[in-house]
Amino acid sequence: MTTTPFLLLDRSRVEANIARLSTRLRALGVPLRPHLKTAKSIDVAHLLFDGGTGPVTVSTLREAEVFGAAGFTDILYAVGIAPGKLDRVRDLHDRGIRVTVLLDSVEQASAVASAGIPALLEIDCDGHRGGLLRGDPTIHRIAETLGANFAGILTHAGESYHASSPAELIAAAEHERFTAVAVAQDLRDAGLACPVVSVGATPTAHFAQDLTGVTEVRAGNFVFFDLFMAGLGVCSQDDLALSVVTTVIGHRPDRGWILTDAGWMATSRDRSTAKQSIDQCYGVVTTLDGRPLPDLLMTAASQEHGILSLRPGSSAALPNLPIGTRLRILPNHACATAAQHEGYQVGEAFWPRIHGW
Amino acid sequence: MTTTPFLLLDRSRVEANIARLSTRLRALGVPLRPHLKTAKSIDVAHLLFDGGTGPVTVSTLREAEVFGAAGFTDILYAVGIAPGKLDRVRDLHDRGIRVTVLLDSVEQASAVASAGIPALLEIDCDGHRGGLLRGDPTIHRIAETLGANFAGILTHAGESYHASSPAELIAAAEHERFTAVAVAQDLRDAGLACPVVSVGATPTAHFAQDLTGVTEVRAGNFVFFDLFMAGLGVCSQDDLALSVVTTVIGHRPDRGWILTDAGWMATSRDRSTAKQSIDQCYGVVTTLDGRPLPDLLMTAASQEHGILSLRPGSSAALPNLPIGTRLRILPNHACATAAQHEGYQVGEAFWPRIHGW
Numbered sequence: 001m002t003t004t005p006f007l008l009l010d011r012s013r014v015e016a017n018i019a020r021l022s023t024r025l026r027a028l029g030v031p032l033r034p035h036l037k038t039a040k041s042i043d044v045a046h047l048l049f050d051g052g053t054g055p056v057t058v059s060t061l062r063e064a065e066v067f068g069a070a071g072f073t074d075i076l077y078a079v080g081i082a083p084g085k086l087d088r089v090r091d092l093h094d095r096g097i098r099v100t101v102l103l104d105s106v107e108q109a110s111a112v113a114s115a116g117i118p119a120l121l122e123i124d125c126d127g128h129r130g131g132l133l134r135g136d137p138t139i140h141r142i143a144e145t146l147g148a149n150f151a152g153i154l155t156h157a158g159e160s161y162h163a164s165s166p167a168e169l170i171a172a173a174e175h176e177r178f179t180a181v182a183v184a185q186d187l188r189d190a191g192l193a194c195p196v197v198s199v200g201a202t203p204t205a206h207f208a209q210d211l212t213g214v215t216e217v218r219a220g221n222f223v224f225f226d227l228f229m230a231g232l233g234v235c236s237q238d239d240l241a242l243s244v245v246t247t248v249i250g251h252r253p254d255r256g257w258i259l260t261d262a263g264w265m266a267t268s269r270d271r272s273t274a275k276q277s278i279d280q281c282y283g284v285v286t287t288l289d290g291r292p293l294p295d296l297l298m299t300a301a302s303q304e305h306g307i308l309s310l311r312p313g314s315s316a317a318l319p320n321l322p323i324g325t326r327l328r329i330l331p332n333h334a335c336a337t338a339a340q341h342e343g344y345q346v347g348e349a350f351w352p353r354i355h356g357w
Numbered sequence: 358m359t360t361t362p363f364l365l366l367d368r369s370r371v372e373a374n375i376a377r378l379s380t381r382l383r384a385l386g387v388p389l390r391p392h393l394k395t396a397k398s399i400d401v402a403h404l405l406f407d408g409g410t411g412p413v414t415v416s417t418l419r420e421a422e423v424f425g426a427a428g429f430t431d432i433l434y435a436v437g438i439a440p441g442k443l444d445r446v447r448d449l450h451d452r453g454i455r456v457t458v459l460l461d462s463v464e465q466a467s468a469v470a471s472a473g474i475p476a477l478l479e480i481d482c483d484g485h486r487g488g489l490l491r492g493d494p495t496i497h498r499i500a501e502t503l504g505a506n507f508a509g510i511l512t513h514a515g516e517s518y519h520a521s522s523p524a525e526l527i528a529a530a531e532h533e534r535f536t537a538v539a540v541a542q543d544l545r546d547a548g549l550a551c552p553v554v555s556v557g558a559t560p561t562a563h564f565a566q567d568l569t570g571v572t573e574v575r576a577g578n579f580v581f582f583d584l585f586m587a588g589l590g591v592c593s594q595d596d597l598a599l600s601v602v603t604t605v606i607g608h609r610p611d612r613g614w615i616l617t618d619a620g621w622m623a624t625s626r627d628r629s630t631a632k633q634s635i636d637q638c639y640g641v642v643t644t645l646d647g648r649p650l651p652d653l654l655m656t657a658a659s660q661e662h663g664i665l666s667l668r669p670g671s672s673a674a675l676p677n678l679p680i681g682t683r684l685r686i687l688p689n690h691a692c693a694t695a696a697q698h699e700g701y702q703v704g705e706a707f708w709p710r711i712h713g714w
Binding site for chain 2: 001003004005006037059060061079080081082083084085088104105107108127129130133158247248249250251252254255259261264265266268269270271302303304305307322323324335336339340341342355356357
């Protein structure tokens with residue numbers, strides 16, 4: 001039996017999460033370019049394409065190299081390109097792996113054009129990261145600088161992670177779409193081709209009502225989902241495919257604590273739900289077969305110790321969980337929790353993860 | 358040239374940090390049993406013993422297996438033992454690697470005694486994790502249950518991480534020592550041998566004025582130190598041996614932001630300094646050669662993007678850092694930041710890290 005802590009992945013939930021979004025986007029007439037930064041797994045990537053391959057998004061060149069070698073030859077590297085990384089991108093192209101890069105400055109555009117690598121221009125639709133604002137004259141200068149290497153534009157609705165209602169999620173999705181399509185139209189009006197109009201984030205991909213003018217949707221977290229996405233209303237807690245399996249190693253009845261062998265090394269330090277209306281601390285605790293234990297949370301963590309206790313104000317009784325009992329912790333943020341592990345336990349199989357840059 | 362982000366380790370600072378604590382403990386007459394959970398590196402472990410081996414502490418059985426195979430045969434596994442892990446411990450003993458485990462219940466003691474594995478009993482000196490309180494009659498029951506496998510006691514001054522002055526650190530160290538020695542004496546008064554009296558934490562190891570009655574000191578973080586330890590007054594910022602090297606990938610002058618390619622995947626989500634008097638956000642930013650850039654902090658992070666901006670209230674000017682500029686981020690918590698990486702760049706060498714459990 002695998003030693004705790006380890007990552008448990010529920011394959012049927014992953015498949016259901018993929019089917020749900022695929023069906024949704026098919027109805028809206030736009031293909032998915034899934035972001036593999038959450039799973040970083042060739043096995044999960046194959047589930048996204050019915051066992052085959054397709055267009056994908058990655059967050060590191062290491063991912064591009066590993067997925068490229070596995071047959072995923074249409075790759076968007078969706079982090080602003082540093083000129084010092086172009087050699088590795090060039091090497092991938094030479095091996096038949098078409099990597100498109102991202103940028104938002106004339107300097108980057110000059111370097112990328114010299115290297116003969118296709119690029120998307122990042123547009124900022126809501127002020128959460130990089131990108132240029134609609135109307136910035138630099139947009140046209142970059143497109144002209146890239147010339148034949150200008151592949152189109154990309155935006156990301158970072159604001160959607162702060163929405164507090166379905167109406168706000170719908171509005172964030174429409175704002176993301178509208179901004180991207182408007183910038184593409186501005187470019188076309190100026191006589192510049194803009195073939196790709198790429199939008200997406202897990203929340204907006206699930207709430208967009210219309211994607212007219214969009215050519216692809218990116219989303220990554222949805223394959224696993226997490227407590228943050230459940231708190232945002234994008235999924236239910238029953239959709240969560242990923243959990244950390246841990247073992248009870250002690251009790252402190254004087255303090256109302258149950259101690260486990262999953263600390264922050266196993267869950268990560270991510271506390272994304274702390275800013276939501278329901279703070280889930282380091283995670284919701286369930287039995288090994290997935291039934292939530294009423295009001296029991298992982299409330300504190302050191303490197304290899306977790307402390308479970310009742311949600312503040314709870315009138316539930318602390319459950320009787322003897323030493324050796326196995327439990328599951330549902331994570332705040334699947335991308336961060338998964339990154340703490342070498343791979344996923346999926347039934348009897350082990351699916352490795354990609355690490356490093 | 359290594360692609361950013363990556364971990365840079367300053368070997369001379371590691372050696373100086375080791376020399377400082379070794380000299381200190383030699384003067385106090387107590388040997389160090391370094392905790393390898395921070396570095397998780399055979400190369401760093403050898404620096405702790407002048408190129409050789411010696412008694413060590415680990416946080417996972419994987420560490421015990423790897424360090425054991427590298428010749429470290431006296432190992433303390435300082436996380437409460439789950440009975441399901443005893444087979445792996447037994448396998449290590451069969452290969453000549455003496456692993457001592459930790460426990461605080463009669464149930465664990467029975468299982469450990471049956472397996473014939475030596476154990477320390479965890480004592481709680483200040484209410485921060487597991488362990489029994491001095492005077493708890495279970496202490497003697499556990500020692501009796503372990504019989505010949507009872508190796509002694511261990512305590513850890515978790516409270517020292519919350520100290521706000523050198524006087525409080527000195528008091529925490531003395532309280533840790535006093536509690537451990539008193540429990541050992543209680544056991545001896547009852548006719549039970551208690552050979553090992555193990556104390557330690559990086560803060561108390563550096564502030565203990567007297568260690569009479571203690572047989573070993575554990576500390577791990579001190580090999581690298583970090584902004585949290587500097588904020589606590591245990592080291593200066595110039596002692597920090599570990600940093601994340603990153604590259605500037607964009608600018609948002611409208612927001613006062615410089616964007617980099619080191620997000621939380623490279624730094625971890627650890628924000629330990631948030632509770633100290635000076636919050637360093639995700640880290641202090643320096644030039645590639647280590648000079649701090651006035652008031653520049655990594656203030657926000659997504660998975661593979663960092664945002665640098667001035668400390669709130671600063672009157673400094675945002676420095677001019679062109680795209681492609683390499684910088685360093687000093688971490689909040691070295692144990693967490695190091696865990697995000699496959700290893701350390703040390704000059705031209707690469708020192709791998711141990712991952713998993």
